[in-house]
Amino acid sequence: KKEWSVPAVVAGVPLQLELVEAPGGPEKPQDGSAAPVSGDLYVIKFVTSDKFGAGTDATVRLEFIDITGQSWRPVFAQQPEMFQRNKTAEVHAASLFKMGELVSCRTWMENIGMADAWHLDHILVTHLPSNRAWMFPLRNWVPKEPAGASMVAQVVNDVPQDAPAPNQLARDVTPQSDQQQQPNSLPPVDYLTVVYTGDKYGAGTDSLITMEVTGTHGKAQHTFDQAKNLFERNSADKFTVRIPNCGDLLSARIWHDGSGFGADWYLAKISMQSIQYGSRWEAVFNAWVKGGEDKA
Numbered sequence: 001k002k003e004w005s006v007p008a009v010v011a012g013v014p015l016q017l018e019l020v021e022a023p024g025g026p027e028k029p030q031d032g033s034a035a036p037v038s039g040d041l042y043v044i045k046f047v048t049s050d051k052f053g054a055g056t057d058a059t060v061r062l063e064f065i066d067i068t069g070q071s072w073r074p075v076f077a078q079q080p081e082m083f084q085r086n087k088t089a090e091v092h093a094a095s096l097f098k099m100g101e102l103v104s105c106r107t108w109m110e111n112i113g114m115a116d117a118w119h120l121d122h123i124l125v126t127h128l129p130s131n132r133a134w135m136f137p138l139r140n141w142v143p144k145e146p147a148g149a150s151m152v153a154q155v156v157n158d159v160p161q162d163a164p165a166p167n168q169l170a171r172d173v174t175p176q177s178d179q180q181q182q183p184n185s186l187p188p189v190d191y192l193t194v195v196y197t198g199d200k201y202g203a204g205t206d207s208l209i210t211m212e213v214t215g216t217h218g219k220a221q222h223t224f225d226q227a228k229n230l231f232e233r234n235s236a237d238k239f240t241v242r243i244p245n246c247g248d249l250l251s252a253r254i255w256h257d258g259s260g261f262g263a264d265w266y267l268a269k270i271s272m273q274s275i276q277y278g279s280r281w282e283a284v285f286n287a288w289v290k291g292g293e294d295k296a
Contacts (some may be wrong), residue, residue, distance in 0.1 A: 040127060041128045041129070046083060051119045056116045057083075058116045060107060060109060063105060064105045066101060067101040072095050076092070096278075120140070122135055128192065135156050137151060137154065188242050190240055190241070191243070194239075208223055209224045214252075215249045254270070265289045268285065268286055
């Protein structure tokens with residue numbers, strides 16, 4: 001796991017992106033120096049029950065089994081208070097290989113304290129390339145034994161799993177068209193990009209927002225399509241963004257054109273996860289972006 005420190009926000013100076021997950025290596029040329037993830041991207045939601053003492057601060061582990069018997073243990077970053085009473089924790093994870101139809105999963109806890117207990121209602125898993133979804137209901141306490149709890153899959157959204165359409169991932173993801181890019185001989189990369197608007201009065205904006213990322217192989221720019229009501233207060237807007245392969249992402253800048261009433265925008269953070277490779281980066285801003293200014 002690589003990490004880059006995140007300095008204070010300074011206008012005009014690129015803010016460094018932190019690599020928070022790299023199950024298949026960074027976005028390097030396919031010349032043998034790094035192997036891309038051959039699997040797919042999944043969204044996993046943990047729904048903790050609304051019972052007294054239901055939450056846990058223990059480390060949660062997960063394993064999926066598909067119809068062929070192969071298993072996958074997702075790698076994802078865990079934050080404090082993710083698995084608290086009556087809360088839903090959402091993570092993104094990329095499989096290292098193609099998984100077939102999911103049939104069961106197992107979850108268990110590690111680093112358990114004296115008072116740790118976890119009452120799990122269910123786990124919901126969505127295969128983003130096809131939007132096929134499975135629910136794994138438990139509605140019980142997860143045993144503290146190493147074996148944990150096993151659950152059987154129930155299909156929620158019965159659509160074919162083999163439908164790899166990079167610009168048609170999930171229904172709540174807005175596909176984005178290509179923008180003017182710096183020429184690059186490497187194949188382009190699709191990123192699941194999540195833009196988080198902060199929870200402050202007047203935080204939202206209707207302006208056109210542009211992002212520029214810089215990596216070890218160059219830089220690329222993208223203007224988000226305001227096709228629907230996006231970038232509202234306390235929102236998380238998801239996009240699929242196809243840009244040239246910039247290698248390891250190092251920094252990001254973002255600005256808007258100042259159009260619309262009350263154009264000032266409070267940006268909390270940006271998350272970018274490569275669909276082809278699985279690596280995920282985050283940049284935390286927590287700052288106002290005014291028309292004509294950039295934040296980096």
